[in-house]
Amino acid sequence: MDTTNPETEFAELLQKIQGRLYGFIHSLVRDFDDADDLFQQTTVILWNKFPQYDRQKSFFAWACGIARFEVANFLRSRSRKKLYFSDDLNLLLVESFETQRSENSEERSEALRGCLEKLRQRDRELLLSCYGSEEKITAIAERNGRSSQSVHNTLKRLRLALFDCIERTLRLTQHRNS
Numbered sequence: 001m002d003t004t005n006p007e008t009e010f011a012e013l014l015q016k017i018q019g020r021l022y023g024f025i026h027s028l029v030r031d032f033d034d035a036d037d038l039f040q041q042t043t044v045i046l047w048n049k050f051p052q053y054d055r056q057k058s059f060f061a062w063a064c065g066i067a068r069f070e071v072a073n074f075l076r077s078r079s080r081k082k083l084y085f086s087d088d089l090n091l092l093l094v095e096s097f098e099t100q101r102s103e104n105s106e107e108r109s110e111a112l113r114g115c116l117e118k119l120r121q122r123d124r125e126l127l128l129s130c131y132g133s134e135e136k137i138t139a140i141a142e143r144n145g146r147s148s149q150s151v152h153n154t155l156k157r158l159r160l161a162l163f164d165c166i167e168r169t170l171r172l173t174q175h176r177n178s
Helices: 006-029 032-052 059-077 087-118 121-131 137-143 148-177
Strands: none
Touching (some): 006 032, 137 148
C-alpha cells in the first residue's frame, strides 16, 4: 500500500471495505436508494476526515463509526417513516453487528465462501456485478434485460438464501464440534 500518497492510500483502503461498508449501511436503512446516498455521503466524510484516521486501528471499524453517525442523523430526519427503526434500536443493531462480526467473522466468511459456491453461476455473477463493482443496479439490470426492481428482488432472495445457508452451516459446525 502506498502510504506516501494519501489519495492512493485512501482509495486502496476504501476499495477493500466498500462492499462490507455498504452492507453495514444497508442493514440499518433497508432501502437501496437511501443506502446508496448514505454510502456516498459517508465516503465523502471519510475522505475529509482521512488525515485524522489512526492507522493502528481498523479502517473498516473507523468507517463504520462514521457511517453510524450518518445513519443516525438520517434516521432522526426520517423518524416518522415506518420503514426505519428507532435510534435506540438502530444503535443496538450496530453494536450487535460489530460484536457478532468480531466474534465469528472467520467462521462466517468460510461459510459464506461455501454457500456462494452452491449458488448457480448466474446468481454468483449477479452478486459480483452488484457488490463487487461500482456499477449501478440500473445499468446491471439494463445490461441483463431486466428491470431494476427485478434485480433488487433477486438480490433480496439471494441474500436471504445466503443468510440461511450460512446459519445452517454454522449450526452444523457447532454441532460437530460439541
